[in-house]
Amino acid sequence: MPADPLFINASSGAPSYTSAELRRGLGVLVSQAGTADRFGARSGVHPSGSAALTLSGFTLTVQHIQAVVYPAASATQGPYLVQLPAHTYTVPAASAQPRKDIVVMRVRDNDEDGSGERDADSVYLTGTAAPSPVEPSVPAGMFRMGTIDVPATGGGNPTLTFNSPYTVALGGILPVRVAGELPTTGLHEGSYADRWDNDTLYRWTGSAWQAVASNAAYNAAFEPDALGYAGTGTNVTGVTSTTFEPGTSFGTSFVAPASGSVLITFGGLVRITATTDETVLLGMQVRTGGTVGSGTVFSAASDVDTVRHRKSTTASNSIGETQASYQTRVTGLTAGSTYNVQLLHRVTGGTGTISNRRVSIQRWN
Template sequence: MPVDPWAIDGLSLSGLEARTSDAALIMSDGTALGSRSGVRPGDPGLTVSLAGSTINVSAGVAVVAYSGQGVYRAAFPSGVSPGTLTAAHATLPRIDLVYLRVWDNSVDSSGLNKADIVYLAGTAAASPVAPTPAGTQIYMPLATVNVPFSGNGSPTVSTAVRPTTVAPGGILPSTTAPSTPYNGQYWDDGTSLRRWNGSAWRTVSPLTPQITAQVNQPPTSPLSTFTDFVTGDWPAATVVVPPSGMVRITIGGAVGNTDSTTAAAWLGWKAAGAFSETTSEANSVSAVGGRTYASRTVVRTGLTPGASLTITPQWWSNTAGAGRRISNGQLIVEPMPG
């Protein structure tokens, strides 16, 4: 069946034809004709705020997608107020909703053809949830308003429910991963840049390593157990475990003990937080009756993404003579991409 394409002289497109063609300009929602609703990333428009009990929404533009109908582009050239907050409940909190609504008589038989901003009060409850618009088919949430019970504080606005959208191939900033990613799609999760490889999201953005350097040698007293460097002698390093769950740890320095043929010195580290580990042959450098200038790198996997990990340098020696040396140390802790 032939269709009317953009843009040929003499053709007259219906609203449905124009909206469906516009879908080609907006990120797909994973369906053949569907698109992702949202505001533009970095656009301060359509921001919801409160002035006392008055709800205000700033000027802005958005795309509202509806299944089988393409996309509705709505522009509000000036700020609007959809109303005032309903009074707080005496004993129970409430969550209200502010949303962008599109009326299209050819779709909803409403008798209307317009877009507006709507405020909808929720139901007070011990564990309240945001309301769902009734009788409205085409809409996009802009914000929720958390309304505490009377005398328990002021209402607050959250824009977490407001989606963002980009052109096809654009990098989508969102705290939630796209539900139907395509191979090669990029997504910014707020911490890292991720790429869908067909089966999993892989981190591709540079991840910042934490580096600390040794300031002073450890105390002269010999010890029988591995001991932390104090912060003033050599600070610990703390990182957040990346989505890959992998961290690379490197420690090195000048290590030696020539007090005797059995005199030993060790340099290593301990881990706390995302996992626990102390200095051992698996994560250290050492010398017995001599000296070495070396580093040791290990990779730890299977860690919980988002967990905090602190690596603290440790030392040990069995003598305290002039031949013992643990100096010029450096610790590098690197979150690794997947």
């Protein structure tokens, strides 16, 4: 049967529009995410930079709201575009046990639901006080805008959680708070959603949500390569320990990149000063925390990762020095956590000297 297209002139009589025809026609402009009905729409409030609900003491304010409500009393009911001026509720007094209340949005339309009413409004629903209270169920055809946790008498003021779904125009990027809010019906391939808990943009492939961009990935791509550096010309003399010792707490701290991997370059001037001395070694260790030498050892020094000056077997050239550096890759770091690199030293025998120490940390993908 033919239908009346919206906004067409009539010299007299037809076309005449029913409210359902207008709702269904205008419904093409709003998102259907979350509903399988072809004439349906996603219920929720319009995203805004300001809070839709606020709570001060025991006064709950529902701010000016633009919303879409789809009661789904029938598959052809169509969505309602709602504007609701600001109004307030007084949160009912606390009792001997805590309580959970909710605020919901509803539309009543006698033509569709037989309610005898034609209006849109918010509704405050009081829960039942209990040791572990449960919030009331959301009535059919409505959507929850917020949860109010009311502590037992003497427990302070109630607290508000704004947990309303959001809705946008058709083709708009849908804001969701967590993965569980990502809809799986009423979507077309190429629908987009922005998850707030992990700052990630998702695209609907036709069968699943796929991450396409994230703040973490952006930061990883553009974070600086150089993460830390320290250098000093101070000599460490009289090195006699045959096990690694830090001497002075020389090194630097750094924040682990998104990859969890870094390239550490360290070096110095290692020196043998007597024919009786043997090998002088300069090593390093990675520890947790931002204070050099503190925290738990993450990566310990070994003779594999060392700068060294080895004694010659010929007495005439057994005294000398080596200016050198060594690079090592450290993996498995926790992205965003702070670590520190501390230089250490030891000898295999006799006495040694170390100077011109330096260490640098670079991002490694």
